Amino acid sequence: MKRRHLLTTLAAASFAPGISFAQDAKPLRIVVPFPPGGATDITVRALQESLVRILKQPVVLDNRAGAGGSIGMAEVARAPADGLTLGVATLSTHGVNPAVYSKLPYNPIKDFVGVTEIVKAPGVVVVNPTALPVKDFADLVKYLKANPGRVSFATPGNGTIGHMWGELFKSSTGTSMVHIPYRGAGPAINDVLAGQVAVYFDQVASSLPHIKAGKLKALAVSWPGRLDVLPEVPTYAQLGFANNNDPSWFGLVAPAGTPTAAVDRIQQAVAQALQEPAVRERLAGQGLYPSGTTPKEFSAQLVREIEKMKRVAAYAKIALD
Structure with missing residues (x-):
């Protein structure tokens, strides 16, 4: 074949x-x-x-x-x-x-x-607004620091790009989250949409429909400047985390x-x-x-x-x- x-x-x-x-x-x-x-x-x-x-x-x-x-x-x-x-x-x-x-x-x-x-x-960090009602990136960092190890983030699996982005986020912000690896992007995003896991690190392209529908809230993007499709979402660099902006x-x-x-x-x-x-x-x-x-x-x-x-x-x- x-x-x-x-x-x-x-x-x-x-x-x-x-x-x-x-x-x-x-x-x-x-x-x-x-x-x-x-x-x-x-x-x-x-x-x-x-x-x-x-x-x-x-x-x-x-x-x-x-x-x-x-x-x-x-x-x-x-x-x-x-x-x-x-x-x-x-x-x-x-x-x-x-x-x-x-x-x-x-x-x-x-x-x-x-x-x-x-x-x-471009990459993006999103949260389920029902599972984790934070208003912006700074609010997420504040919440995670106040609740170390009590919030989970989903990825398509161990050693995937989403996993590495999540660990980079943790190291850069000095926060603690529990990694939940799935067998692929489909099951991971489905559980985030269902509120079983609160945070997800993804490429903008695959999360954008859910962001536009209000099912996910975008907090930061990894891009040189703000994206035309998400003009209200700041870049990591604009938030002071340039190392996460690639x-x-x-x-x-x-x-x-x-x-x-x-x-x-x-x-x-x-x-x-x-x-x-x-x-x-x-x-x-x-x-x-x-x-x-x-x-x-x-x-x-x-x-x-x-x-x-x-x-x-x-x-x-x-x-x-």
């Missing part, structure tokens, strides 16, 4: 309207380390048609899900460094996983070269040793695609904000993210193997 999906994607890319390839045009394979349909997968699919046109070669998406993205990243690390294989790096694969697992099937720095960040995804992100990496010319070619193609209105509109519909960085900038970003997540893991004593 996986091979059939691969061939179907290749066929769709190869015969895109108005596109012709040289006989020796080899496909560019992009390994997506998460299942189809998620934000990571949607991000790359939004770019696929544009990249086919710009690069003038087939672009194949290969979903290799499992182990929090580790299976897909290991596949990229083992691939030939010939400029024909890329992987989608995320805050999970190149931030959280290296911080909470002592043994990974890939080295997040040595096995890859950064190509570019594609998008950023959003989530998705980007591209290539196997270590990939020629600089090949890396630069792909980075430039992504930058061009991200300027297309149709691509930007499709990403915005998923709560994803086009960014685009140079290979040097993205490689440096990966190092920073790992070090930051390692500090959070050490504080919270998170070790999953």
Whole structure:
């Protein structure tokens, strides 16, 4: 089935309207380390048609899900460094996983070269206003300090981005909450909506409908400035917690040793695609904000993210193997 999906994607890319390839045009394979349909997968699919046109070669998406993205990243690390294989790096694969697992099937720095960040995804801390009737961020911090260990926060599971954001919140504010890990985002958000758990750390895109409906109250967002969709909600930085202000992100990496010319070619193609209105509109519909960085900038970003997540893991004593 996986091979059939691969061939179907290749066929769709190869015969895109108005596109012709040289006989020796080899496909560019992009390994997506998460299942189809998620934000990571949607991000790359939004770019696929544009990249086919710009690069003038087939672009194949290969979903290799499992182990929090580790299976897909290991596949990229083992691939030939010939400029024909890329992987989608995320805050999970190149931030959280290296911080909470002592043994990974890939080295997040040595096995890859950064190509570019594609998008950023703002985060948000929300509360169930019925379960925890606090009026703003300062009120939440005050309540937690007065009631240490009596409030819980939900996450999609141990070692997830939501878990790390929650622990970073605790360390930054000097508060204490009980972590309740669920088996996925669906069960976690459902229990928060039901009032079984009071606090949730999420990406804005998935919580926004519930915030707009008044079922959840947003207290702070991780973003450089206030969001157009939540103009009344301050950023962490505006509240004095700049260390919590980094959003989530998705980007591209290539196997270590990939020629600089090949890396630069792909980075430039992504930058061009991200300027297309149709691509930007499709990403915005998923709560994803086009960014685009140079290979040097993205490689440096990966190092920073790992070090930051390692500090959070050490504080919270998170070790999953």
